[in-house]
Amino acid sequence: MAELGTIALWLAVGLGVYGAIGALGGQVRGSPLLSESARRAAYVLPLVLTVAILSLVGAFVGRDFQVAYVARHSSLDMPRIYTWVAFYAGNEGSLLFICLVLSALAALALALAPGETRRTLGWTAAILLTVQTFFLAVTAVMANPFETLPLAPPDGEGINPLLTHVGMFFHPPALMSGLVAAAIPLAFVMGSLIGGKTKDEWLDAARQWGLVSWALLAVGLLLGSWWAYTILGWGGFWFWDPVENAALMPWLALTAFIHSVMVQKRRGMFRMWNIVLINVAFGLALYGMFMNRGGPVPSVHSFGASTLGWVFLVFLVVGVAVPFAVFFCRFPALTSSRSLDSMLSREAAFLVNNLMLLGIAFVTLWGTLYPLLSRLFGGQEITVARPFYDQVNGPLLLGLLFVMGVGPLLPWRKATPQALRRALLLPGLAALGTVALLAGLGMHQGYALAGFGLCALVSAGIAQEWWRDVAERQRALGEGYLRAFWRRTRSNRPRYGGYVVHLAVVMVALGVLGGSLFDRQRDVLLVPGQTAEIGEYQIRYLGTVEQPFGDRTEYVSTVVVQRDGQPLTTLYPWRAFYPSQSMAATRAAIRSTPVEDLYVVPSENRADGAVVFRLVVNPMVWWMWTAGPVLVLGTLVCLWPQRRVVAVRAASPLTAQTGRQSTSG
């Protein structure tokens, strides 16, 4: 198995090098034959890498401990199902996975490239294949997962217990794919620029692939939070860990990009700014991979020290410097065709949204880097963790919610006072009403009032706009409401898909507000038969059963939950000890409802059967996990191919009167 993998991996390296050089040569010398050949190399790469991945998975499933990487990340005792995904438990396999995903997405992107990008597709292919070659070469030379041991050990070292969780099937692939997919919009933008196409040629391709990368990162981030929530055993879902941050930052930059690019699409503005944004997003994605694959900062994601850090750092510098160099070389040719009509317009709101998003990304980057800077220049060791981000990013996130509420209500170009009143009146009243209601009910935290008020603003704004659009169509065409809704939504997918995603963001915001401002928490020591209270819940601990497995001993506790004396449910939180790793892992038992989560996790098992439980009541966290599917739905609506509207120059009635040529396309 390992030999097959090695052959496939080196074949892939060869194909990558050939493809990159061929694409470059084909473009420079204008040889369509060479270009076509290089493109076919890009199409073959995912197939070859699939063979490599399959042989690695085969080695894991077949317990082939002769392969050093398999021996280091699995064991005979580990749950069988996880042998299928254990291959990305370490650096080597993760890199191979990144190679496969990038090659598959790149092949798809090249095959589906829209007509405007065809002339410069050689440059795009060369860029994508160069990035692929980098990852392939690093994998083959420095982190080869197929290296074999002279003698097969009888058993492997086992997988990190934290990784044997359902999340393992989804979170790492989603995040790695999202990070690496950021290379595709960049390759389209850079390909066009290098090829001298300085208008909007790259726009559709970059927007679509930017959305793909953005959605994958969003899903990965949500899944990671959910995983942390169920397994880390402290009752929270996000703590600004350096590697969490590293995935959040490119997501923020991409969020700015997919918004700002719409301004370019609709109004022909912000072209240079969008190029800067995608460069920044790609740079941050590389930074994310650097942090994940050998970063210098302690994190729960540390997969063991590795020498890969320096290689990634060099690639990061090149990956930021080259795109910016190209940008500056093309600078004079890039001016946008139109300028701003009014500060009160959607264009202006988009720019503010962009600056806020980049601001949050910068604060996050600053927080991650400050300990390093402090050590280098001040000679002082300092920690920057959750309280810093909560205090600095908290207000910025609220500001972002505000822009998200107001921006979509502003018309393009210019808002007249009447239009403004008409758009903002109801959502504004909804926000104020919500604040007044909550304050009347006794809520007094400023953050919470502002947050919920802004959530109401966003939701009411979306409901109002959608309703008005549907009602307009219903009136104009006499269609039924459902039909009008369906047709109207289909007619402008980016807009309505965006609304759906905004609703998902509101749901996440509700979860974050509830879970971080209104959580109640207790640590209690209970002997069997004893009861503890938290909120309205009575938690009665019945006892713990010890279950020995090959690699671990599980201590499954039974707790009966009552609310105000009424029996509610029985929960089975457990804690496992892994002697070979001398590590414990917990699994919280969570009763989740839209109102609140009751979270029970054993944090210490005593010999006499007594258990220390952490009990947490987390209001509204349910909404955050439910937001995931909503977000995916919204993205699909945005991405679903739409029949292209071809602009046709028509003589306007005025052209005839004034005798002047219309200037609008």
Place this chain on the structure above:
Amino acid sequence: MPPPPGVFDEAEAQSIDRMLMCPICPGESIDQSQVELAKQMRQRVREMLAQGTTRQQVLDFFVERYGPTVLAAPPKSGLNLLAWVLPVALVAAALAGGFLALRAMRRGNPEPVLDPYLAAVDARLSSSNLAEGQGRPDNNG
């Protein structure tokens, strides 16, 4: 975990827990971490609070023991004030810069140069006797 003598505010204790890092676990506060040391530190926080110690004194006590890295965020004093002020100042500067850039973009174009056709449409719309709410300027963005 026997309850320490005296009375203290558990919410205050938890908020202090979240401001202290566990010295031996990467990136986790003592509120999060389940290692023995974190448990002892949580216990110590509660004991000190029960004896009437203030939040700042509790933090100082741990800084003296484990060094400044035990604090989850840099203190807002001295050179470390930079950690807090610089990002806020930069974000404010960026927003101000964005505002100026937008104004400059508009100044360069004081009277929106509209296509004559669009201008006529605008004029018709603003003087239209269409029912209020029918002539929305934007419904396709």
